[in-house]
Amino acid sequence: MWRNYVxxxxxxxxKNKVYAFINIFxxxxxxxxxxxxxxxxxxxxxxxxxxPGAGNAYQLQDFYKPTEQGGEEYKLQVTxxxxxxxxxxxxxxxxxxxxxxxxxxxxxxxxQAYSPEGTFFADGNIFxxxxxxxxxxxxxxxxxxxxxxxxxxxxxxxxxxxxxxxxKTITVLSSDLKEDYRVTGVFKDLPKNxxxxxxxxxxxxxxxxxxxxPTFLTSWNSQGGYVYVKLRPGTHAKQLMxxxxxxxxxxxxxxxxxxxxxxxPGDHQDWRLTNVRDVHLGEAQNATQTAGSDKQTILTFAxxxxxxxxxACINFTNLATARASQRAREVALRKVLGATRRQxxxxxxxxxxxxxxxxxLVALALAELxxxxxxxxLDAEMQIRYLGSDGIxxxxxxxxxxxxxxxxxxxxxxxxxxxxxxxxxxxxxAADAEGSGRLRNLLVVGxxxxxxxxIICTAIVYSQTIYARTMDAGYKRxxxxxxxxxxxxxxxxxxxxxxxxxxxxxxxxAAGRTTIAVAxxxxxxxxxxxxxxxxxxxxxxxxxxxxxxxxxxxxLLAGRNFSExxxxxxxxxxxxxxxxxxxxxVARGTNVVxxxxxxxxxGFATPQAAIGKQVQIGFTVPEAGNWVPATVVGVVSDVxxxxxxxxxxxIVYFYQTRGxxxxxxxxxxxxxPIRDRIEAIWKRLVxxxxxxxxxxxxxxxxxxxxDETRAQLFGMFAILAAVIGCLGLxxxxxxxxxxxxxxxxxRKVLGAxxxxxxxxxxxxxSRPVLIANLIAWPVAWWVxxxxxxxxxxxVDLTPVPFVLSGTLALAIAIATIGAHAFRVARTNxxxxxxxx
Numbered sequence: 001m002w003r004n005y006v007x008x009x010x011x012x013x014x015k016n017k018v019y020a021f022i023n024i025f026x027x028x029x030x031x032x033x034x035x036x037x038x039x040x041x042x043x044x045x046x047x048x049x050x051x052p053g054a055g056n057a058y059q060l061q062d063f064y065k066p067t068e069q070g071g072e073e074y075k076l077q078v079t080x081x082x083x084x085x086x087x088x089x090x091x092x093x094x095x096x097x098x099x100x101x102x103x104x105x106x107x108x109x110x111x112q113a114y115s116p117e118g119t120f121f122a123d124g125n126i127f128x129x130x131x132x133x134x135x136x137x138x139x140x141x142x143x144x145x146x147x148x149x150x151x152x153x154x155x156x157x158x159x160x161x162x163x164x165x166x167x168k169t170i171t172v173l174s175s176d177l178k179e180d181y182r183v184t185g186v187f188k189d190l191p192k193n194x195x196x197x198x199x200x201x202x203x204x205x206x207x208x209x210x211x212x213x214p215t216f217l218t219s220w221n222s223q224g225g226y227v228y229v230k231l232r233p234g235t236h237a238k239q240l241m242x243x244x245x246x247x248x249x250x251x252x253x254x255x256x257x258x259x260x261x262x263x264x265p266g267d268h269q270d271w272r273l274t275n276v277r278d279v280h281l282g283e284a285q286n287a288t289q290t291a292g293s294d295k296q297t298i299l300t301f302a303x304x305x306x307x308x309x310x311x312a313c314i315n316f317t318n319l320a321t322a323r324a325s326q327r328a329r330e331v332a333l334r335k336v337l338g339a340t341r342r343q344x345x346x347x348x349x350x351x352x353x354x355x356x357x358x359x360x361l362v363a364l365a366l367a368e369l370x371x372x373x374x375x376x377x378l379d380a381e382m383q384i385r386y387l388g389s390d391g392i393x394x395x396x397x398x399x400x401x402x403x404x405x406x407x408x409x410x411x412x413x414x415x416x417x418x419x420x421x422x423x424x425x426x427x428x429x430a431a432d433a434e435g436s437g438r439l440r441n442l443l444v445v446g447x448x449x450x451x452x453x454x455i456i457c458t459a460i461v462y463s464q465t466i467y468a469r470t471m472d473a474g475y476k477r478x479x480x481x482x483x484x485x486x487x488x489x490x491x492x493x494x495x496x497x498x499x500x501x502x503x504x505x506x507x508x509x510a511a512g513r514t515t516i517a518v519a520x521x522x523x524x525x526x527x528x529x530x531x532x533x534x535x536x537x538x539x540x541x542x543x544x545x546x547x548x549x550x551x552x553x554x555x556l557l558a559g560r561n562f563s564e565x566x567x568x569x570x571x572x573x574x575x576x577x578x579x580x581x582x583x584x585x586v587a588r589g590t591n592v593v594x595x596x597x598x599x600x601x602x603g604f605a606t607p608q609a610a611i612g613k614q615v616q617i618g619f620t621v622p623e624a625g626n627w628v629p630a631t632v633v634g635v636v637s638d639v640x641x642x643x644x645x646x647x648x649x650x651i652v653y654f655y656q657t658r659g660x661x662x663x664x665x666x667x668x669x670x671x672x673p674i675r676d677r678i679e680a681i682w683k684r685l686v687x688x689x690x691x692x693x694x695x696x697x698x699x700x701x702x703x704x705x706x707d708e709t710r711a712q713l714f715g716m717f718a719i720l721a722a723v724i725g726c727l728g729l730x731x732x733x734x735x736x737x738x739x740x741x742x743x744x745x746x747r748k749v750l751g752a753x754x755x756x757x758x759x760x761x762x763x764x765x766s767r768p769v770l771i772a773n774l775i776a777w778p779v780a781w782w783v784x785x786x787x788x789x790x791x792x793x794x795v796d797l798t799p800v801p802f803v804l805s806g807t808l809a810l811a812i813a814i815a816t817i818g819a820h821a822f823r824v825a826r827t828n829x830x831x832x833x834x835x836x
Contacts (some may be wrong), residue, residue, distance in 0.1 A: 019319060019731065020355075022315070022319060022727050022728070022730065022731040023315070023316055023319055023355055023359070023731075024355060024358055024359045024362060025359075025362070025727065026312055026315045026316070026724050026727040026728060027312045027313075027315070027316055027355065027356060027359035027363075027403065028359040028360070028362035028363040028366060029312065029363075029366070029720060029723065029724055029727075030308050030309045030311060030312020030313070030315075030363075030724055031309065031312065031359060031360055031363035031399065031400075031403065032362075032363040032364075032366040032367045032370065033305065033308045033309070033717065033720050034305045034306065034308060034309040034399075035363060035364070035367045035384070035392070035396075036367055036370060036371065036374060037301050037302070037304060037305035037308075037717070038302065038305050039367075039371070039382050039384060040301065040374070040378070040380075040382060041298055041299075041301055041302045041305070042390075043193060043380060043381075043382045044193075044280070044281060044293060044298045045281065045298070046193050047193045047194060047195060047277060047279070047280035047281070048193070048194050048195060048196075048276045048277045048279070048280070049277050050191065050193070050194075051130065051131060051132070051194075051276065051277075052131040052133075053129075053131045053230070054131075054275070054276050054277050055275070055277075056095075056230055056231045056232075056233065056235075057129050057130060057131075057228065057229075057230055057275070057276045058228065058229050058230075058231060058237060058273040058274060058275055058276065059077060059226060059227070059228055059273070059274050059275075059276060059279055060079050060083060060084060060087060060227040060228075060229060060271060060272075060273060061075070061076060061077055061079065061271065061272050061273075061274050061282070061284040062074075062076040062078065062079040062080070062083070062223055062269060062270075062271055062284075063075050063076070063269065063270045063271070063272060063283075063284065064076070064268060064269055065268045065269070065270070067268050067538065069527070069535075069536055069537045069538045070537045070538040070539070070601055070650065071268055071525070071538040072525075072538075072646075072647055072649070074286050074523070075283055075284040075285060075286050076223055076284055076286045076287045077195075077226060077279065077284050077285075077286070077287050077288050077289070078223045078224065078225055078226055078287040079223050079225075079226070079227050079271065080219060080220050080221065080222050080223055080224070081099055081206060081216065081217045081222070081224070081225065081227075082217065082218055082219065082220050082222075082251075083220060083227065083271060084097050084099050084227035084229075085097075086247070086251040087227070087229065087247075087271075088229070089251075090247055090250065090251065091240060091243075091247075092232075093231055093232050093235040093240055094229050094230070094231060094232075095229075095230045095231060095232045096124070096128055096129055096229065096230040097124070097227060097228070097229045097230075098122055098123060098124040098125065098126045098128075098129055098227075098228050098229075099122070099123045099124070099206065099225050099226070099227050100120045100121065100122045100123075100126055100201070100225055100226050100228070101120065101121050101224055101225030101226070102118075102119060102120050102121075102225075102289070103119075103121060103174055103175065103209075103224075104119055104174060104485075105119050105121075105172050105173060105174035105177075105200075105202065106172070106173040106174065106488075106688075106689055106690060107159065107170050107171065107172065107173075107200075108170070108171040108172075108173055108688060109159055109170050109171070113173075113687070113688050113689055113690045114158070114159070114690060115690040115692060116151075116155050116158075116199050116200040117154075117155065117197075117199040117200075118152075118196075118197040118198045118199035118200065118289075119199065119200045119201075119202075120198060120200070120201045120202070121174075121201075121202050121203075121204040121209065122143060122201050122202070122203060122204070123203075123204065123205070123206050124143065125140070125141070125142060125143040125144065126143065126201060126228060127139045127140075127142055127143065127150070127185075127187070127201075128140065128230065129228045129229065129230045130196065130228060130276070132187040132188065132190070132198075133187060133188045134185055134186065134187050134188070135153060135186050135187065135188055136156075136164065136165070136166055136185060136186040137150070137166055137183075137184050137185025137186060138185065139185065139187070141184075142184050142185035143184070143201070143203045144184075145182065145184060145203065146203055146204075146205065147179055147180065147181045147182060147203065148181065148182060148184040148185075148202070148203045149170060149172065149181035149182060149183050149184065149200065149201070149202045149203075150183070150184060150185040150186070150187060150200070150201045150202075151165065151183060151185075151186050151187075151199070151200050152186070152187055152188075152189050152190070152198065152199045152200070153186060153187070153188055153189045154189050154199065155199045155200055156183070156186045165183045165186060166183055166184065166185070166186070167182060167183065168182070168183045169181065169182055169183075170183065172202055173488070173490075173688065173689070174209075174488075175209070175487075175488065175489065176212070176489060177204070177209060181202055191381055192379065192380055192381045193280075193380070193381065194280075194290070195276070195279040195280045195288065195289060195290055195292065196289055196290070197289040197290050198289075211576065212575050212576035212577075213575075213576065213577070214576075214577075215577075215621065219265075220252050220265040220266070220269070221265050223287070226289075228276075229273070231273075237273045237275065240273060241271075241272060241273055244270070244271055244272075248266040248269075248271070249266065252264055252265050252266040255622075272284075279292070280292050280293060281293055281294070281295040281298060282295075287521070291705075291706055293706075297710065301713070304454070304714075304717055307450045307721070308450075308717060308720060308721055308724065309403070310446075310450075311446075311447045311450055311451075311721055311724045311725060311728075312403075312724055313403055313406045314443040314444075314446060314447050314728065315447075315724060315725075315727060315728030315731070316352070316355070316356075316403075316408075317406075317408075317410055317411060317443065318443050318444065318728055318731075318732055319728065319731045319732065331344060341417070344412070345412045345413065347412075348408060348411060348412035349404065349405065349408045349409060349412045351408070352404045352405070352408020352409075352411070352412070353400065353401060353404030353405070353408065354404075355404070356400045356401070356403040356404035356408075357400050357404070359400075359403075360396060360399065360400040360403075364384075364396065367384060368384065371383075371384060377709070377712075378709065441767075441768050444725075444728070444729065444732070444765070444768040444769075444772075445768045445771050445772045445775065446772075446775075447721075447724070447725040447728065447772075448725055448768060448769045448772035448776075448809055448813070449772040449773075449775040449776040449779075450721055450725075450776075451718065451721040451722045451725050451772075451809055452772055452773055452776035452777075452780075452805050452806055452809045453776040453779055453780045453783075454714060454717055454718035454721050455718045455722070455805040455808060455809065456776065456777070456780040456784070456801050456802055456805045457714050457718075457780055457783065457784060458711055458714040458715040458718050459801040459804070459805060460780075460784045460787075460788070460795070460797070460801055461707065461710060461711035461714060461784075461787070462708070462711040462712075462715070463795050463801070464707065464788065464791065464794055464795050465704050465707045465708045465711055467794070467795050468643070468644045468703075468704050468707070468791070469700055469701060469703075469704055471644070471793065473639065473640040473641075473700075474552075474554065474555075474637050474638050474639035474640055475518075475552040475553045475554060475639050476552070476553035476666075477518075477696050477697050477700055478697060479666060479667050479668055479671070480518075480551070480552070480553075480664065480665070480666055480667075480695070480696040480697075481664070481665040481667065481671065481674070481675060481678070481693050481694070481695055481696070482517050482518065482662055482663070482664060482665075482693065482694050482695075482696055482699065483662065483663040483664075483665065483678065483682070483691075483692065483693045484517075484661065484662055484692040484693070484694075485689055485690075485691075485692050486498075486513065486660055486661065486662065486663050487659070487660060487661045488686075488689055490686050490688055490689055491685075491686045491689055492658055492659075492660075494685045494686060495513065495658070495660070495663075497685065498663075498681060498682070498685050498686075499511050499512075499513065499547070499663065501681050501685075502663070502665060502678055502681060503547075505667075505674060505677045505678060505681075506674075506677075507667045507668055507669045507670075507673075507674045508665055508666070508667050508674060508678075509550070509666045509667060509668060510547055510550035510551040510664075510665075510666040511547050511551055511663060511664065511665045511666070512544065512545050512546065512547025512548030512549070512550070512551040512552075512663075512664050513544070513545045513547070513548070513660035513662070513663055513664075514542065514543065514544045514545070514548050514660055514661070514662050514664060515542045515543040515544070515659065515660055515661050515662075516540075516542040516544075516641055516651075516661075516662075517641065517661070517662040517664070518641055518696050518699050518700065519641070519642065519643070519699050519700070519702075519703050520641055520642070520662075522661075523540070524540060524541050524542060525538050525539065525540055525541065526538070526539060526540075526541040526617060526618040526619065526652070527539075527617075527618040528598075528602060528615055528616065528617050528618065528652060529615065529616050529627075530602065530603065530613075530615055530616070531614055531615070531616060531629070536618075537601050537602060539598050539601065539617075539649075539650050539651060539652045540598075540649040540650065540651040540652070541617070541619070541651070541652050541654070542651060542653060542654075543571075543653070543654050543655065543656045543659060543660060544562070544593075544653050544654075544655065545562065545564075545655060545656075545660070546561055546562045546563060546564060546655070547664075548664060549561050549636065550666065551664040551665065551666045552639060552664060552666075553666070554636045554637050554639060555636065555637040556634060556635075556636055557596055557607040557635045557636060557637060558606075558607035558608040558610065558611050558634065558635045559593070559607075559608075559610075559611040559632070559633050559634035559635055560633055560634050561593070561634055562591070562593060562633075562634075562653075562655040564655075566591070568588075568589070568590060568591045568631070569590070569591045569633070569655045570590070570655060570656065570657060571585065571590040571592075571619065571628075571654040571655060571656050572656040572657045572658065572659075573585055573620070575659065577621055579621070579623055579624055582620040582621055582623075582624030582625075583624045583625065585619070585620060585624075585628055586620060586624055586625040586627070586628050586629075589614075589628065589629040589630060589631065590619070590628060590629075590630050590631075590654065591630065591631050591632075591633045591655075592615070592617065592630040592631070592632060592633070592652050592653060592654050593632070593633060593634040593635070593636055593652075593653040593654075594610060594632055594634070594635050594636075594650075594651070594652055594653070595635070595636060595637070595638050595639065595650055595651040595652075595653070596635060596636070596637055596638050597638050597648060597649075597650035597651075598650035598651055598652055599632075599635050600650075601650045602615060607635035608635075610632045610635050611632055611633070611634070611635065612631065612632065612633075613631070613632050614629055614630065614631050614632075615629075615630050615632060616628065616629055616630070617630045617652060617654075619654070630652075630654075636653075638650075638651075639651075643703050643704070644791045644792050644793050644794070645790055645791055645792065646792060647792045648792060648793075665678060671695060675693055678691075678693065679691045679693070722809070722812055725813075726812055726813070726816040729765060729813055729816050729817060730816050730817065732765070744757055747760075754822070758818065758822050761817065762814055762817060762818060765813060765817050766810060766813060766814060769806075769809055769810050769813045770806075770810065772809070773802075773806040773809070776805075776806075777802050777806070780802070781797065781802070784797060785797060
């Protein structure tokens, strides 16, 4: 019996090759797409699950709440050094705590300077918490020595080739630190599905390293590193976090009183423990080591995968029911010969599962071929495994059966209910079998609603990405180079000379030093208020020299720029902190430049209204009085240094003679020879430090890479959905035209023209597409509205992408069925009326 079912099924496929191709190819595309997307989703959820002991390893994260004073909301993976110490002190459930900070350091080996990737200092053995696999050395004792250094395989090969690096010495240079470190371990290169970015980890003493800024170690507002903890077995992180409010009150001291209301850092901060496996898709996505993702977005991809699979199943169901009329006589004859309805249902469901099985094999081949391309596109290391705990063999078999059932149950029930007498009676055409096609139309509507929705989402995401990259950010992106590392003592000692030489390079029009840059990775906030007031506002605070205005291309809205010739413009104080010098600054006062938004936040109606006014800025330490009287000498245009996902920061700028992080260079003409000239100056003046420079255009482009990748992925899936939908539409059009062959012949005999027949057939399949727009538009609007709300500035949600997407879908549908309809309409009516 089963052999007979298989034989009949294969013969049915062979008899209708177009039907077989559309069904198998369409279904295989849907299954392949579903497999690839779900592989991607599983990969995103697999981050750091490969790490031994990951279940008890947690990252302490810092969440800033927005405040009435203008404090911004931040969800940070970094936190303060003090918070980690307090956590370990108060909770015996914490077995181990380690603080790591990526202050950045340089290697000097054989007189040559190198910039290692992913550098961290650690105050303890981080590898006891993050149990990375070692290829050389002992992970348990790798960082016991105060001058121990652990490298990744790639970094070790870079410096020592095939030699054993254990015991080798490398000079580490960072800020005021210059020490010889001994390599004590080498760990395997990290896989790409990790939130970590580690290439070199060196042991350090925080007290000596941050000796010039001791408040860094005691302030709960100094988020400069990552705190990882290992919880004792059986400890529940949620139960531990339930005690955090009381823990904060016990440990966080109030801010020093200054006559205003008493404040406490804990008033606007919360701390959470996040398992390392959840960091990548966690809520905290500021100050990350590697770019994270959003759990809701990844789950959206899973929904899209199921929708595409559903579209393929809809094709299968539609074509099976449409083709049912071709098998009406077969069903009737089988019933006459004694076949029961149950046997017929088993036969047709079996045929459906057979087709699904063939399609699944084709889908697996397509997925294997496409996976390397998808890995390259996403910079991932996804794999399809068939056996083992994460094998997909059993799920794929179940998927084939489920798809076969989903696509075959309704056609089986539909076909098996035919009445033999009605089908076999004289002159009853097989093409006139029962069925209004209403269900098929509804399914086509659903298919195109999905396609149109994906096209709309793709258009809006891509538009937002382009807008973010090209909008007026308050500075000129083109022709701007950022040179980093100028805060190192060796560079700072010659920086004035370097800036003067850079300005003389042909093609350079301006150069200036700053403590903030485009996509800076740092954030500095302070309080500001008007004299006589106790209420304050929060402003960003950054140092710039007079050359930055022209280098960035900021517009001066009122007043003047800083000047090196005016003593009151200079806010420089010694480092480490000298209380006497800080008090002298408070007594003397200084000059500042405000951004336009900062002037508004301080209450000035216009930029000009702020000029000459005095404000009090929290420039110094509480022991010196905290508030420095500052005169506003200029107001400049707002500059968006960060991503448009983050709010525009109001900024108070000050001038200092040193302590900068970045050199900005404005140029005209080809960037490469200018960059080479700047690099030559750097290597001559600071040979012991590597040269690090990037084009701001490249920096901004990389800032939105994730959004662009997401838009391209949606675009791929939208195209795939449209292809699957069109395959089904073409098959339906073919069978509908065949079903209406007699009608078309009669219409032509009665005088209908070819274009009339074409219009008739095209309109039949255009209606479901038009109705699909009514479903897709509101759903896509709701989804995209929520997505766009993540951005501080965004494109307007106009009707244009909706109308264009609907028009495109309609055009694709018409193109799909138009050629076939034209061929059918030109058929000789004599042949049509001979049908049967």
